[in-house]
Amino acid sequence: MFANSMAGLALGVTLIGAAALADDITVDTAQGQVTIPQSPSPLAVFDLSAVDTLTALGVTVDGMPSPSYLDYLAPVAETAEPVGTLFEPDFEALARMAPGLIIVGARSAAQIEPLSQLAPTIDMSIWGDDQIGQVHARLAAYGEIFGHEAEASALANALDDKIAQAAAAADGKGNGLILLTNGGKMSAYGADSRFGWIHHALNLPEAQPGLSSETHGQGVSFEFLAEVDPDWLLVIDRGAAIGQAGEAAQATLDNKLVAGTKAARNGHIVYLDAGRIYVAGGGVQSMMGTLDELIAAFSDTDS
Amino acid sequence: MKGPVFTGLILLVLVGLSLSIGVASVTSGDLSVSLLMWVSRVPRTCAALLAGAGLALAGVVVQQAVQNRFVEPGLTGTSEAAMLGLLGITLLAPGAAVGWKMTVAACAAMVGTGGFLWLARHVPRSDPMLLPLVGLIYAGILGAALMWVAWMTDLMQYVGIWRLGEFSGIVQGRYELLWIIAGLGILLYVLADRFTLLGLGEDQARSLGLDYGQTRTLGLVMVAAITAVVVVTVGAFPFVGLVVPNIVSRWRGDNLRANLPLIAAGGAGLVLAADILGRLIVFPYEIPAATIFAVFGSAVFLWLLFAAPERRRG
Numbered sequence: 001m002f003a004n005s006m007a008g009l010a011l012g013v014t015l016i017g018a019a020a021l022a023d024d025i026t027v028d029t030a031q032g033q034v035t036i037p038q039s040p041s042p043l044a045v046f047d048l049s050a051v052d053t054l055t056a057l058g059v060t061v062d063g064m065p066s067p068s069y070l071d072y073l074a075p076v077a078e079t080a081e082p083v084g085t086l087f088e089p090d091f092e093a094l095a096r097m098a099p100g101l102i103i104v105g106a107r108s109a110a111q112i113e114p115l116s117q118l119a120p121t122i123d124m125s126i127w128g129d130d131q132i133g134q135v136h137a138r139l140a141a142y143g144e145i146f147g148h149e150a151e152a153s154a155l156a157n158a159l160d161d162k163i164a165q166a167a168a169a170a171d172g173k174g175n176g177l178i179l180l181t182n183g184g185k186m187s188a189y190g191a192d193s194r195f196g197w198i199h200h201a202l203n204l205p206e207a208q209p210g211l212s213s214e215t216h217g218q219g220v221s222f223e224f225l226a227e228v229d230p231d232w233l234l235v236i237d238r239g240a241a242i243g244q245a246g247e248a249a250q251a252t253l254d255n256k257l258v259a260g261t262k263a264a265r266n267g268h269i270v271y272l273d274a275g276r277i278y279v280a281g282g283g284v285q286s287m288m289g290t291l292d293e294l295i296a297a298f299s300d301t302d303s
Numbered sequence: 304m305k306g307p308v309f310t311g312l313i314l315l316v317l318v319g320l321s322l323s324i325g326v327a328s329v330t331s332g333d334l335s336v337s338l339l340m341w342v343s344r345v346p347r348t349c350a351a352l353l354a355g356a357g358l359a360l361a362g363v364v365v366q367q368a369v370q371n372r373f374v375e376p377g378l379t380g381t382s383e384a385a386m387l388g389l390l391g392i393t394l395l396a397p398g399a400a401v402g403w404k405m406t407v408a409a410c411a412a413m414v415g416t417g418g419f420l421w422l423a424r425h426v427p428r429s430d431p432m433l434l435p436l437v438g439l440i441y442a443g444i445l446g447a448a449l450m451w452v453a454w455m456t457d458l459m460q461y462v463g464i465w466r467l468g469e470f471s472g473i474v475q476g477r478y479e480l481l482w483i484i485a486g487l488g489i490l491l492y493v494l495a496d497r498f499t500l501l502g503l504g505e506d507q508a509r510s511l512g513l514d515y516g517q518t519r520t521l522g523l524v525m526v527a528a529i530t531a532v533v534v535v536t537v538g539a540f541p542f543v544g545l546v547v548p549n550i551v552s553r554w555r556g557d558n559l560r561a562n563l564p565l566i567a568a569g570g571a572g573l574v575l576a577a578d579i580l581g582r583l584i585v586f587p588y589e590i591p592a593a594t595i596f597a598v599f600g601s602a603v604f605l606w607l608l609f610a611a612p613e614r615r616r617g
Contacts, residue, residue, distance in 0.1 A: 186471070222472075255477075256475070
């Protein structure tokens with residue numbers, strides 16, 4: 001009798017397991033293939049580019065970090081539960097929420113171990129090489145997880161169209177240098193860096209090839225800008241990215257050495273919307289927005 | 304007078320190097336040489352010289368005031384306090400003029416240094432290493448408060464810039480406040496004898512007719528002002544104020560009036576050398592001069608601790 005009921009219990013457990021498995025799917029993440037339940041709910045996301053892309057797909061984000069910094073994500077932030085900061089999860093808030101899936105990104109990837117103990121956690125960082133390819137991969141994975149495949153492929157096509165448009169606008173317009181300003185200091189970023197996808201998307205030659213791919217770029221001086229003399233200067237103001245009014249990028253670059261560069265003389269210094277590209281870089285909306293800015297800048301010239 | 308001549312020559316060579324090394328080419332570029340020199344090279348060289356001289360002088364004043372050779376503005380909470388002040392004004396009035404930011408930073412630095420001097424009164428003098436340790440902990444606590452505020456307000460990287468002094472952002476119009484240091488240096492030279500007496504300790508200094516409290520306060524104000532100017536314009540440089548006065552006194556003894564020019568020149572030369580190295584190692588990019596100096600400075604600090612302890616003063 002006892003043995004029978006144990007067998008029945010074992011069978012039942014196996015059946016439940018099988019039922020759960022039927023709903024599980026395997027998706028590509030930044031840390032390889034991971035099997036997770038389909039259409040998990042509620043959903044906690046510790047990465048603003050992921051929030052960006054998920055929102056674009058029409059997926060409801062139930063928990064996200066605060067502050068969110070980005071105006072266009074403010075409506076999401078209003079309805080979503082705050083679950084800590086970009087770097088530090090609020091484990092108590094998360095435990096109350098009991099998420100079905102947690103998504104981490106570049107800034108929160110270090111927290112994947114402790115978060116995994118609470119709920120299935122996937123790392124959807126967009127970092128390093130081939131970021132545009134990664135954006136496509138994440139988009140496809142999100143589509144699969146939440147059953148929004150049609151929206152995902154529509155967005156992927158829209159992104160490809162925008163990239164083609166930007167490449168056409170930048171074609172034959174010379175080289176460029178991506179510069180991040182932070183207070184009065186500057187660093188330059190190359191094609192392998194976190195902002196390097198701009199070079200790839202636009203087929204924009206690097207004004208200074210060989211910049212390393214360090215997270216915080218390469219410290220450079222104004223003399224460096226004068227000597228490299230780029231045709232285009234794409235400026236990201238880190239202070240503005242996190243909503244901090246300080247020494248603005250324009251003030252930093254306002255000197256005779258910068259004024260002598262081709263970029264400055266031809267009015268080709270492009271101040272990108274820093275919050276978008278710095279905080280949510282790799283998000284589909286963020287990327288399309290940045291591409292729109294670049295298309296506008298590169299089209300608005302006859303040089 | 305061999306020493307000063309030797310030091311002067313080295314300084315001249317360094318200045319020459321600094322003026323001739325840069326990313327832009329002096330001989331072949333499209334830039335006019337005079338533009339390059341006046342907008343970039345000369346300001347950068349002056350900034351390194353002034354910051355180095357100022358920090359070394361601030362170090363010597365602090366050392367006299369607490370009668371301990373192993374302290375400097377970075378080990379007395381002065382830099383951290385200046386940064387706290389700077390962070391405060393950045394949060395409350397982000398658009399404030401540089402002059403105001405500096406004033407607030409200087410006032411905060413003064414309060415911070417005052418706190419250290421108060422602590423110093425209560426630290427037993429039996430072991431000369433005790434005071435630097437207390438200073439280290441005090442600076443650590445202020446630094447932790449700074450980090451906490453920066454963390455809460457997402458200004459970590461911004462504060463990171465002040466903690467790591469460098470000169471890559473220096474061009475004409477961005478460093479002129481540092482000339483205040485030149486003025487303070489001259490004042491210090493005029494008052495050198497007073498500060499020598501200060502170094503004898505309160506009882507002896509008073510019996511020799513020194514207004515001890517007033518001189519000490521004056522020293523505190525000077526140290527705070529120098530530290531604030533340097534932090535606001537180029538960022539903090541640890542070890543300069545510690546290493547330079549110690550090297551000079553090992554070499555030349557303790558005549559403050561004779562040593563002050565050497566201490567100023569030594570600080571100026573070492574910081575300029577660190578900046579030149581930082582520009583060369585990863586040319587055409589840059590490594591912060593403070594990083595270079597910290598490597599050198601920690602080595603010298605260890606040497607000071609272990610190699611020749613017989614000349615310490617309690």
